[in-house]
Amino acid sequence: xxxxxxxxxxxxxxxxxxxxxxxxxxxxxxxxxxxxxxxxxxxxxxxxxxxxxxxxxxxxxxxxxxxxxxxxxxxxxxxxxxxxxxxxxxxxxxxxxxxxxxxxxxxxxxxxx
Amino acid sequence: xxxxxxxxxxxxxxxxxxxxxxxxxxxxxxxxxxxxxxxxxxxxxxxxxxxxxxxxxxxxxxxxxxxxxxxxxxxxxxxxxxxxxxxxxxxxxxxxxxxxxxxxxxxxxxxxxxx
Numbered sequence: 077x078x079x080x081x082x083x084x085x086x087x088x089x090x091x092x093x094x095x096x097x098x099x100x101x102x103x104x105x106x107x108x109x110x111x112x113x114x115x116x117x118x119x120x121x122x123x124x125x126x127x128x129x130x131x132x133x134x135x136x137x138x139x140x141x142x143x144x145x146x147x148x149x150x151x152x153x154x155x156x157x158x159x160x161x162x163x164x165x166x167x168x169x170x171x172x173x174x175x176x177x178x179x180x181x182x183x184x185x186x187x188x189x
Numbered sequence: 190x191x192x193x194x195x196x197x198x199x200x201x202x203x204x205x206x207x208x209x210x211x212x213x214x215x216x217x218x219x220x221x222x223x224x225x226x227x228x229x230x231x232x233x234x235x236x237x238x239x240x241x242x243x244x245x246x247x248x249x250x251x252x253x254x255x256x257x258x259x260x261x262x263x264x265x266x267x268x269x270x271x272x273x274x275x276x277x278x279x280x281x282x283x284x285x286x287x288x289x290x291x292x293x294x295x296x297x298x299x300x301x302x303x304x
Contacts, residue, residue, distance in 0.1 A: 080232075109292075116198065118279055118294030119233075134291065166232060175221040175240035175283070178292065180232035 078102055080181035082167050088187045089157045097152040097184050099167030105179075106172045108150035109134075110142060112163040113183070119166060125150055126172065157188045191216040193280045195295035203303050208252075208267040210298050212280030215261065222263045223281040223292070224254055233279065239263065250274070275302045 083098045101108065106127045111119040121134030125144040139161060141153045150169075154161060164185050168178040196211035214220055224236040237248025244256040250273075254265045263280060280295040 116296055118296050119292075120294070121291055124291065168233075175238070177223075177235050177238065180225075180234070182232045 080167055080169055080179050082165075082181040082184050084184060085182070086185050088189065089154075090189050091158060093157050094153070094155050095157065095186075096154075097165055097167075097186075098149070099151065099181060100149045101167075101169040101179070102148065103169065103179065104147070105169035106147070107170050108144065109168045109178065110140075110150070110152045111166045111168065112136065112161075113166060114163050122152065122165075157186075159188045162186060162188045191220055191282050191293050193222075193282050193293060193295040195278075195280050195298050197298055198296065199299050199301065201301040201303065202270045204272055205269050208265070208270045208274065208300065210265040210278050210280075210300065212263045212265065212295060213261050214263060214280075214282050216282060221283045222254075222256060223283075224248065224252070224263075224265050225279045225281055227277045227279065227297075229276070236265070236278075270300075270302045272302050272304070275300055 080101045109124040110122040113119045120136050122140050123142040125131045128147045131142050143151045164183050166183050167181040170176040170178045192215045194213045221240050223238040225233040226236050227233045236252050237246045239246050239256045247253045252267045277297045277299045279297050281292050283292050
């Protein structure tokens with residue numbers, strides 16, 4: 077039982093390049109989330125998927141797209157990376173519901189030059 | 190809209206001393222409240238949470254928090270700090286009634302424990 081896994085762990089991009097961050101969970105959770113973490117700002121929600129087949133914008137969705145590939149996998153795509161997207165990205169999942177604990181992956185540290 | 194404010198971005202204590210990390214929330218509806226911990230270069234781990242029921246919540250590693258509606262607070266405490274408690278702590282909320290886990294994070298408090 078690996079929980080929530082993310083790939084890659086580190087990535088360096090040049091401005092304008094694209095990439096996809098991968099996330100998978102093996103806990104049979106319905107909901108999945110993508111956050112970004114910036115110093116002094118906590119984590120901010122980028123996109124979420126309440127259930128397989130649905131996705132919705134969070135607090136900071138501009139410049140990102142997501143795909144809920146199946147129940148296990150939820151990917152985050154940067155189509156044209158910008159230096160402002162330099163951050164640590166976390167994927168999380170939970171069964172569903174407002175009071176349900178979210179389980180976080182180890183994070184992807186992305187630098188855009 | 191809900192929000193949380195953590196008082197103090199850095200807290201420093203001596204090993205064996207009381208740990209007190211402060212959090213105040215703002216919500217138009219009864220909130221769900223969480224404390225998460227992040228160790229260096231790792232993901233986040235749940236310490237404890239308040240949903241309904243008992244207002245004093247006990248979590249892992251000897252931490253506890255008390256939900257005080259009259260003060261709109263959810264402060265995190267531990268009677269005796271250990272070196273392994275050094276980490277960043279986040280107070281988090283999710284307004285009750287929301288169907289999905291759209292969490293709102295505080296800005297975080299870095300706890301340093303001195304020998």
